[in-house]
Amino acid sequence: MSRILIIGEHDAGKLNPAVAKCVTCAGAIPGGEITIALxxxxxxxxxxQAAAISGVSHVLxxxxxxxxxxxxxxxxxQIAVLAAGFTHVxxxxxxxxxxxxxxxxxxxxxxxxxxLMAVESANRFRRPxxxxxxxxxxxxxxxxxxVATVRVASFEAAGSGGTADIRTQxxxxxxxxxxxxxxxxxxxxxxxxxxxxxxxxxxxxxxxSAENFKLIYTLADKLGAAAGASRAAVDAGFAPNEMQVGQxxxxxxxxxxxxxxxxxxxxxxxGIKDARTIVAINxxxxxxxxxxxxxxxxxxxxxxxxxxxxxxGG
Amino acid sequence: xxxxxxxxxxxxxxxxxxxxxxxxxxxxxxxxxMSINPFDEIALEEALxxxxxxxxxxxxxxxxxxxxxxxxxxxxxxxxxxxxxxIQSDNAVEPLVAAQAFLALAKKExxxxxxxxxxxxxxxxxxxxxxxxxxxxxPQATFASxxxxxxxKARVTREVDAGLETIEVDLPAVVTVDLRLNEPRYVKLPDxxxxxxxxxxVTTLAELGVEATQMCKVVRTEPPAQRQKGILVKDVAELADxxxxxxxx
Ligand SMILES: Cc1cc2nc3c(=O)[nH]c(=O)nc-3n(C[C@H](O)[C@H](O)[C@H](O)COP(=O)(O)OP(=O)(O)OC[C@H]3O[C@@H](n4cnc5c(N)ncnc54)[C@H](O)[C@@H]3O)c2cc1C
Ligand SMILES: Nc1ncnc2c1ncn2[C@@H]1O[C@H](COP(=O)(O)O)[C@@H](O)[C@H]1O
Numbered sequence: 001m002s003r004i005l006i007i008g009e010h011d012a013g014k015l016n017p018a019v020a021k022c023v024t025c026a027g028a029i030p031g032g033e034i035t036i037a038l039x040x041x042x043x044x045x046x047x048x049q050a051a052a053i054s055g056v057s058h059v060l061x062x063x064x065x066x067x068x069x070x071x072x073x074x075x076x077x078q079i080a081v082l083a084a085g086f087t088h089v090x091x092x093x094x095x096x097x098x099x100x101x102x103x104x105x106x107x108x109x110x111x112x113x114x115x116l117m118a119v120e121s122a123n124r125f126r127r128p129x130x131x132x133x134x135x136x137x138x139x140x141x142x143x144x145x146x147v148a149t150v151r152v153a154s155f156e157a158a159g160s161g162g163t164a165d166i167r168t169q170x171x172x173x174x175x176x177x178x179x180x181x182x183x184x185x186x187x188x189x190x191x192x193x194x195x196x197x198x199x200x201x202x203x204x205x206x207x208x209s210a211e212n213f214k215l216i217y218t219l220a221d222k223l224g225a226a227a228g229a230s231r232a233a234v235d236a237g238f239a240p241n242e243m244q245v246g247q248x249x250x251x252x253x254x255x256x257x258x259x260x261x262x263x264x265x266x267x268x269x270x271g272i273k274d275a276r277t278i279v280a281i282n283x284x285x286x287x288x289x290x291x292x293x294x295x296x297x298x299x300x301x302x303x304x305x306x307x308x309x310x311x312x313g314g
Numbered sequence: 315x316x317x318x319x320x321x322x323x324x325x326x327x328x329x330x331x332x333x334x335x336x337x338x339x340x341x342x343x344x345x346x347x348m349s350i351n352p353f354d355e356i357a358l359e360e361a362l363x364x365x366x367x368x369x370x371x372x373x374x375x376x377x378x379x380x381x382x383x384x385x386x387x388x389x390x391x392x393x394x395x396x397x398x399x400x401i402q403s404d405n406a407v408e409p410l411v412a413a414q415a416f417l418a419l420a421k422k423e424x425x426x427x428x429x430x431x432x433x434x435x436x437x438x439x440x441x442x443x444x445x446x447x448x449x450x451x452x453p454q455a456t457f458a459s460x461x462x463x464x465x466x467k468a469r470v471t472r473e474v475d476a477g478l479e480t481i482e483v484d485l486p487a488v489v490t491v492d493l494r495l496n497e498p499r500y501v502k503l504p505d506x507x508x509x510x511x512x513x514x515x516v517t518t519l520a521e522l523g524v525e526a527t528q529m530c531k532v533v534r535t536e537p538p539a540q541r542q543k544g545i546l547v548k549d550v551a552e553l554a555d556x557x558x559x560x561x562x563x
Contacts, residue, residue: 255562
């Protein structure tokens with residue numbers, strides 16, 4: 001039997017939607033029993049949400065003042081202890097999981113499988129390499145623990161209706177003090193979260209200024225969509241870093257992705273190839289984005305966006 | 315700040331569109347252009363800027379890979395690194411093994427700061443820095459977009475899903491860098507000449523006491539599923555129409 005530990009990401013009492021996707025991934029491992037571990041200062045409300053995910057058997061709460069912020073060095077030490085008796089440890093491929101999970105793997109002395117996208121057996125998995133230009137199937141040593149990050153865009157969220165038990169677990173150990181949280185900054189918006197939104201409108205370098213990016217935001221708001229950006233747009237300061245989509249930004253799988261003034265570099269496409277429908281608006285008919293777009297419009301964005309906004313504005 | 319160690323990996327240049335071999339045994343690498351991993355170039359640039367800002371730290375570039383990785387280390391020396399070490403290994407190793415090798419060097423060299431890329435664009439693992447920090451029992455600051463040094467510590471701004479996070483870490487520490495930390499300099503011809511005289515030592519995993527354990531076996535390499543080519547619409551009205559028919563707007 002497989003015993004699977006999922007590292008549960010949460011923030012301010014809210015469980016990250018990536019957790020329910022990790023549960024679906026874990027559920028694909030034959031004969032698995034799923035436990036979600038939550039570290040924090042007070043994980044009560046996140047625990048209730050985790051316990052309600054269908055397929056989860058147990059929720060472990062590790063509440064400590066030192067866990068108030070997700071510092072990898074602090075969390076990894078505890079998760080390495082919790083991992084005893086588990087055959088698999090899974091983290092989400094979010095910035096939280098990418099930071100933390102390899103540190104756990106190293107403490108456990110095992111390799112990590114990054115961006116796990118499909119489960120073939122308890123120790124056989126698929127993952128992308130070379131910005132998604134190749135997919136490899138890897139087999140791990142059955143005698144060792146499997147540690148992996150789950151490419152959340154590859155899995156649907158598990159449903160609700162679960163009734164897992166919630167236990168509080170004390171992890172008695174001195175924790176490192178060499179890493180201290182100072183603060184976070186985010187351009188908080190009322191728009192849907194980019195990683196989980198059903199619709200996303202992204203702008204590229206062609207927008208040419210932060211001011212012009214309002215065109216993207218207006219269209220996004222009309223559609224109830226999240227807003228994204230290419231790296232070029234973020235580098236140029238037109239949009240904040242958390243909006244970047246792609247190999248080194250967010251990997252997303254919305255129902256609808258509208259790329260406006262984005263050329264379609266391979267690193268950008270890596271982030272959107274799981275989108276159901278891709279729409280591209282670009283004035284260059286040769287732009288590579290048209291090779292992957294389901295619907296393409298060759299046009300100047302400044303001419304067509306206002307009209308599109310009118311037509312979708314219901 | 316006396317010494318900064320930077321890990322630079324030789325990888326397929328990011329402009330190359332990598333193709334899978336027809337027999338699913340791997341990707342085609344014969345004759346393709348190889349470069350320093352783009353993130354590692356940024357890591358090296360940051361080390362050089364810290365040096366040039368007055369700390370005068372020694373910048374040590376290290377790489378693990380085939381003998382030809384000396385080319386990338388020469389480039390690193392031409393950019394301004396003082397010294398380089400190649401851990402020569404003809405077989406690619408897993409990030410954990412690379413981390414063990416860098417740990418052995420870190421113990422020997424005692425750097426105040428180790429800079430790595432956040433990920434190598436070949437394996438896209440995003441593991442090595444975190445693993446080194448764990449094995450070394452030192453702080454990690456991943457995905458850095460700003461590094462500010464103070465005596466004995468560093469304040470690092472990190473690119474995270476929610477935006478930007480700032481943490482403070484005691485030195486020595488491991489920092490992995492993101493794309494917006496800086497823009498690497500171009501190498502000038504006289505620097506390439508000068509770099510030829512800089513020391514480049516070659517060692518092996520065995521000499522460092524590291525075993526190249528393979529824990530994950532790659533059994534198949536396949537091309538990704540291709541998306542079907544779509545349609546072109548002639549104007550916005552038709553676009554809106556198509557999207558309405560698909561129930562998307
Ligand atoms: C290691 C590495 C990682 C990277 N990671 C990412 C990543 O995560 N995400 C990412 O996006 N990129 C990433 N990149 C960068 C990537 O290679 C491209 O440089 C980037 O995606 C280009 O952004 P862009 O399409 O907005 O700009 P450009 O390539 O400059 O394209 C602009 C497009 O706009 C069109 N255009 C111009 N004016 C108009 C107009 N008026 N109306 C309509 N169309 C117009 C042009 O025809 C062009 O196609 C990475 C690169 C590297 C090396
Ligand atoms: N073989 C290697 N040689 C030099 N540096 C490496 C090597 N492998 C990994 N690294 C460093 O670790 C970072 C992350 O790599 P990875 O975990 O493989 O994605 C890279 O950006 C490099 O800085």
